[in-house]
Amino acid sequence: MKEIVIWPVYIDRERSRREGRQVPKSLGVKNPKLDSIYRTLKKMGYSPQMVRNKCHPRRHWEPCGYIKVKVEEGISKLELLKEICRNYGRK
Numbered sequence: 001m002k003e004i005v006i007w008p009v010y011i012d013r014e015r016s017r018r019e020g021r022q023v024p025k026s027l028g029v030k031n032p033k034l035d036s037i038y039r040t041l042k043k044m045g046y047s048p049q050m051v052r053n054k055c056h057p058r059r060h061w062e063p064c065g066y067i068k069v070k071v072e073e074g075i076s077k078l079e080l081l082k083e084i085c086r087n088y089g090r091k
Contacts, residue, residue, distance in 0.1 A: 004077050006041075006067045007056045008032045011085050020058050022078060027085045034065045040087050041069055 009020040013028025021028060034050060041048040052065040071080060 001070045002073060003068055003070050004080060006037060006069065006081070006084070008034055008037060008064055008066075009056050009059070010081055011037070011088070020056060023081050023085055027082060029085055029088045032088065034067065036088065037067055037084060040084055040089075041067065043090075044083065044087055046071070 007020065009015050010022045011029050011032050012021055013025050013030055015021040034052070038048050038050050046069045048067045048069040050065065050067050053063045054065055055061070055063050056066075069080075
């Protein structure tokens with residue numbers, strides 16, 4: 001198992017790659033929330049940990065928090081982020 005850190009900016013379609021977005025704009029989520037990412041990961045079967053009041057290094061003045069999640073060795077960070085985008089907001 002490996003641990004992956006997920007900042008909301010990674011899947012935010014409103015951000016540029018330079019600002020930290022890691023998924024294609026077409027797949028990104030508009031204004032993703034930490035709580036919603038957490039719920040999405042829970043629905044996907046993961047056991048995420050939420051860390052609030054931390055700042056992404058590229059936006060050190062804006063506390064947004066992040067999520068830590070343990071995944072199997074064969075899953076890449078980008079694969080996980082894309083899967084989060086596909087499942088984000090679904091009921």
